[in-house]
Amino acid sequence: MVDKKLSGAGLRGQSAGETALSTVGQSGTGLTYRGYDISDLAESVSFEEVAYLLFYGELPNSEQLTAYRERLKSMRSLPRPLKEVLERIPADAHPMDVMRTGVSMLGNLETEADFSEQQDVADRLLATFPAIICYWYRYSHFGDRIITETDDDQLGAYFLHLLHGKKPSELHARVMDVSLILYAEHEFNASTFTARVCASTLSDMHSCIAGAIGSLRGPLHGGANEAAMELIEDLKDEDHAREVLAQKLANKDKIMGFGHAIYRESDPRNGIIKAWSEKLSKEFGDERLYKVSEACESFMWEQKKLFCNADFFHASAYHFMGIPTKLFTPIFVCSRLTGWAAHVFEQRANNRIIRPSADYVGVEPRNVVPLSER
Numbered sequence: 076m077v078d079k080k081l082s083g084a085g086l087r088g089q090s091a092g093e094t095a096l097s098t099v100g101q102s103g104t105g106l107t108y109r110g111y112d113i114s115d116l117a118e119s120v121s122f123e124e125v126a127y128l129l130f131y132g133e134l135p136n137s138e139q140l141t142a143y144r145e146r147l148k149s150m151r152s153l154p155r156p157l158k159e160v161l162e163r164i165p166a167d168a169h170p171m172d173v174m175r176t177g178v179s180m181l182g183n184l185e186t187e188a189d190f191s192e193q194q195d196v197a198d199r200l201l202a203t204f205p206a207i208i209c210y211w212y213r214y215s216h217f218g219d220r221i222i223t224e225t226d227d228d229q230l231g232a233y234f235l236h237l238l239h240g241k242k243p244s245e246l247h248a249r250v251m252d253v254s255l256i257l258y259a260e261h262e263f264n265a266s267t268f269t270a271r272v273c274a275s276t277l278s279d280m281h282s283c284i285a286g287a288i289g290s291l292r293g294p295l296h297g298g299a300n301e302a303a304m305e306l307i308e309d310l311k312d313e314d315h316a317r318e319v320l321a322q323k324l325a326n327k328d329k330i331m332g333f334g335h336a337i338y339r340e341s342d343p344r345n346g347i348i349k350a351w352s353e354k355l356s357k358e359f360g361d362e363r364l365y366k367v368s369e370a371c372e373s374f375m376w377e378q379k380k381l382f383c384n385a386d387f388f389h390a391s392a393y394h395f396m397g398i399p400t401k402l403f404t405p406i407f408v409c410s411r412l413t414g415w416a417a418h419v420f421e422q423r424a425n426n427r428i429i430r431p432s433a434d435y436v437g438v439e440p441r442n443v444v445p446l447s448e449r
C-alpha cells in the first residue's frame with residue numbers, strides 16, 4: 076500500500092495552485108505552517124498565535140497577541156435571530172449541519188459586503204464558532220440558554236467552559252489548545268480546496284466556509300475522529316481490538332483514523348496528540364481506551380503498514396475531557412476555520428476562477444429522438 080503511486084484519481088499528486096501557508100509531507104516532521112514546524116508550534120505557542128500567524132504571516136509579539144485575544148473576546152456575542160435559529164434545530168440533528176446553518180445564518184445577518192471586511196468576518200467566525208455549537212448543544216439537550224460572553228483568554232478553554240458550564244482544568248485547556256493548533260491548517264485538503272474553489276468565483280466568506288464545513292463533515296475527512304471513537308468505544312481489550320480489526324480488514328472495511336492521502340509513513344500530528352491522550356488517560360483513570368487505541372495502532376501497522384492520522388488519538392483525548400463524540404468534528408471546524416479563511420484571503424489576492432477540465436467518457440454524439448418515438 077505504501078508504494079501506491081500518488082497520481083490519477085482524486086487529483087492525487089497534481090499541483091492545483093500555490094500557497095505560502097503550509098507544507099505537507101515535505102520538510103521537518105512533515106507539516107509546517109508558514110515555515111514553522113508543527114512540533115515546535117504545538118510545544119511553544121498558543122492557538123491564537125497560530126491563528127495570527129496564518130492570517131498575518133508572522134507570529135505576534137506580546138502586545139499584538141493581547142490585542143488579538145481581546146478582540147476575539149469582544150466578538151463572542153451571538154445575535155438574537157441566530158440564537159432563535161439554533162433553538163429550532165432538533166437535538167438529533169448532525170452537529171456539523173448545525174455549524175453549517177450557523178455560519179449561513181450569520182452570513183444573512185452580517186453579510187460580507189466587501190472583501191475589505193474579510194479579516195473582520197474571519198475573526199467574528201473564529202470568536203463565535205464555539206458559541207454556535209455549544210449554544211445549540213446545551214439548549215437542545217438540556218434546555219439551557221447559555222451566556223456566550225465569557226472572559227476565557229483562549230479559544231480551547233472557552234469551548235470547554237461553554238460545553239461544561241465551568242472553567243476547564245489547566246491540563247484540559249492546554250490539550251484543547253494543542254488540538255486546535257494541530258488541526259488549524261493542512262494545505263489543499265478537501266475542505267480547504269472547497270473553500271478555495273468557492274472563493275475563486277469571488278463569492279463571500281460565509282459561503283466559502285459553509286462549503287468547507289460540508290466537505291469536512293464526511294468520514295473520509297474530518298468525520299473520521301467521531302468514527303474512530305465509535306470503533307474504540309466497543310473494544311473490550313487489546314485482543315478484542317486485534318480481532319475486530321482483523322475482521323474489518325478481511326471485510327475490506329476502511330478503518331477510520333488510519334491512512335492519509337499525502338503522508339506515506341506517519342502523520343506528524345499523531346505522536347503529539349497521542350502523548351496528550353496518554354497523559355489524559357492517566358488523569359482519567361482509564362484502564363482500557365488508551366490501551367486498545369495503541370493496540371489498534373500497532374496491529375494496523377503490522378498488518379497493512381497503515382498509520383494513525385491526526386484523528387485517531389484525538390478520539391480518546393476528547394473523550395477523556397468529557398466531550399460528547401458528536402461534537403468532535405465541530406471542534407475541528409473551530410480550528411480549521413483559520414486555515415480555510417487564510418486560504419480564501421490567499422485565493423482572493425491572486426485569483427483566477429478554478430475551473431479544470433474533465434475527460435469525457437460518455438456516449439458518442441447523437442440526435443434527439445422525438446418524444447412520440449421513444
Ligand SMILES: CC(=O)SCCNC(=O)CCNC(=O)[C@H](O)C(C)(C)COP(=O)(O)OP(=O)(O)OC[C@H]1O[C@@H](n2cnc3c(N)ncnc32)[C@H](O)[C@@H]1OP(=O)(O)O
Binds near residue numbers: 079384
Ligand atoms: C484530518 C483528516 O482528514 S485525515 C484523514 C481522515 N480520514 C480517515 O481516517 C478515513 C480512513 N482513511 C481513508 O479512507 C484513506 O486513508 C484516506 C481517505 C485518508 C486517503 O485515501 P487515499 O489517498 O485513497 O489512500 P491511499 O492511496 O493511501 O490508499 C491505499 C490503499 O490503502 C487502503 N486504505 C487506505 N486507508 C485505509 C484505511 N483507513 N483502512 C483500510 N484500508 C485503507 C485503500 O483502500 C487503498 O487500497 P485500494 O487502492 O485497493 O482501495
Ligand SMILES: O=C([O-])CC(=O)C(=O)O
Binds near residue numbers: 099337
Ligand atoms: O490533508 C488531508 O487530506 C486531510 C488532513 O489531514 C487534514 O485536512 O488535516
